[in-house]
Amino acid sequence: MSTASERDAVSLTGSKPTLSPELIVQVAEVAPARDLTYQEAVREALREAMVRDPAVFVMGEDIGKHGGAFGVTRTLFDQFGPDRIINTPISENTIVGAGTGAALVGMRPVMEIMFVDFSGLAMDQICTQAAKLRLMTGGQVKVPWVLRMPQGGGAGKSIAAQHSQSLEVWFAHIPGLKVVLPSTPYDAKGLLTAAIQDDNPVIFLEQKFLYSFRGAVPEGEYSLPLGVCDIKRSGRDVTVIASGLMVWYAMLAAKILAPEGIDVEVVDVQTISPLDRATIGRSARKTGRVVVVAEACKSYGPTGEWAISAMEEAFEYLRAPIVRVTGRDTPIPFADSIEKGVWPETEDIVAAIRSTMAW
Template identity: 50%
Template sequence: MHKATYKEAIREGLAEEMRRDSSVFLLGEDIGLHGGAFGLTKGLFAEFGPERVRDTPISESIIAGAALGSAVAGLRPVAEMMFGDFSAIAYDQIVNAAAKARFQFGGQCKAPMVVRMPVGALSWKSAGVVHCQSVDNWYVQVPGLKVVLPSTPYDAKGLLKSAIRDDNPVIFLEHKALYEYQDEVPDEDYVVPLGVADVKRRGSTCTAVTSGKMVHFALKAALELAKEGIELEVIDIRTLKPLDEETIFASVRKTHHAVVIHEGHRTGGLAADWGMRIYTGCLDWLDARIGWVAAHDVPIPYNDGLEKKVLPQPADILAAVRETCGAA
């Protein structure tokens, strides 16, 4: 084991996969000499050179399109979007071309590509409306894509390796607020399988279903709730698509209470989706209404105080759990 930040763990994952498999290469804006807008690819240009760490023009559509073309022709591209918000420019290539490539052509090809993108808000360092969105909801809707959002360095590295080795297009979301979060990471090669959720805290009273930065907010809330006799079980979804319903259902059938927590917008969002699945899969076990914590349907404001009003905070989680558990 060694200590690594979330950002370092991702960088280790990229480097190890590039050493292991010569068909893996990187492309994106400023990822070469500059090392990436958030420094994720620092040092990789020196080790792998300009052929495999490719600086692109500021052209998100062709970053995704060229990744797809190279993937169906036999390589394993890992594309970087400078911000998840900017992937809207590449949306057609990702959603209409990459996601459907295998399906629409009746299985003639596969598209083993990863599109990495930083998402989410940073509070005091946030840059406003098109630098802070949780774009998870944009992608989970799309058949053919897999969508990943790790919450720890261990998961980030292990899930990234799985994503690179996977034969499908994978949207790999990285939460900006977690980039400097440090934790233990194994020295040896390991993977975290896609499609498997992780129980980040055991508890018997209520299940919190969540992901990304909200995992840490839920864990923080759990400490407070424990003082009140509420033991919160925190499930980190990790792979947003395909969803590990079994882990969620097993937990809710044990605790009989559920709160769904997502940083994305409320309408048509993942929290609502998780809630509906729990409702249909666990109704007979539920003792109370499902708690629903998500962002207000308002763009992410630049001002810190306004941002905190729009996005879920630990206090919102506390309130939702207390209400669901009848302790409000």
């Protein structure tokens, strides 16, 4: 019997362009007219939401003329002006708290914190205030805001320990928040649109290395459901559960292993919280083998939650122990030679899949 979320996930896969390994290889090649980068897709979602809904405004540091640290809001200031693209002082906690206050009186603020690493300055407003207001007021209010934060690393970024972390579990541990981490331009636009329309505080994490990745993105507003995993590749033999950049690596691993007759299913956990355990369970029951992959640190990281969810949902179907592929438990070092070694690579995923297939 399939649940609603399973049906959604399946139909979603059927109705959207599939992320193919070829796309990854051909990133630099000339794209079709409606190919956008992940960064452009985020910007388009913001632009279309602001055109449609006067309650939507954007607030953050250096997001005006400068366009933000990663250029996401570039051109929006010229289009919407300083009342809707609001440059703030360096006051992360009050940026978020003010967003909450505005949301309480009917606005739909989208805040940007320059790097997720700086969210530590705003954790009180995010986790202790916004996330709890609805419950502790007995449902008198809702807090419809989005907090966009770039996170993670990627080959050759070299921005060291305080600008490279993957912190989705900080927020996923707090009931009342939703946490989203899209892997493709298509998902980035659709999920951000959904996040802006959602009536809850949504943490929207953007993997920095993905900003330049291209993919097909439809024109006009569309939203993808929050709270469901997306099957990026359907397969028979082993389930790889991943999110963000790791989805692309998992797709590459699947491509590498296909000639050997190993058919990999890739489950993209694009909403980290609330977690769609039904889709994880369905896939694990189908393949009987599970590999979990995240850029975040191993200890108490997202892979632990995904692995135990697979076990809870599919224990009697599992034919091999679940294998983890994760970032190492260290602050991110600067030098390229050692930075490389702390994040999972495609070959780590390939090795993990082979090990689980060997059982």
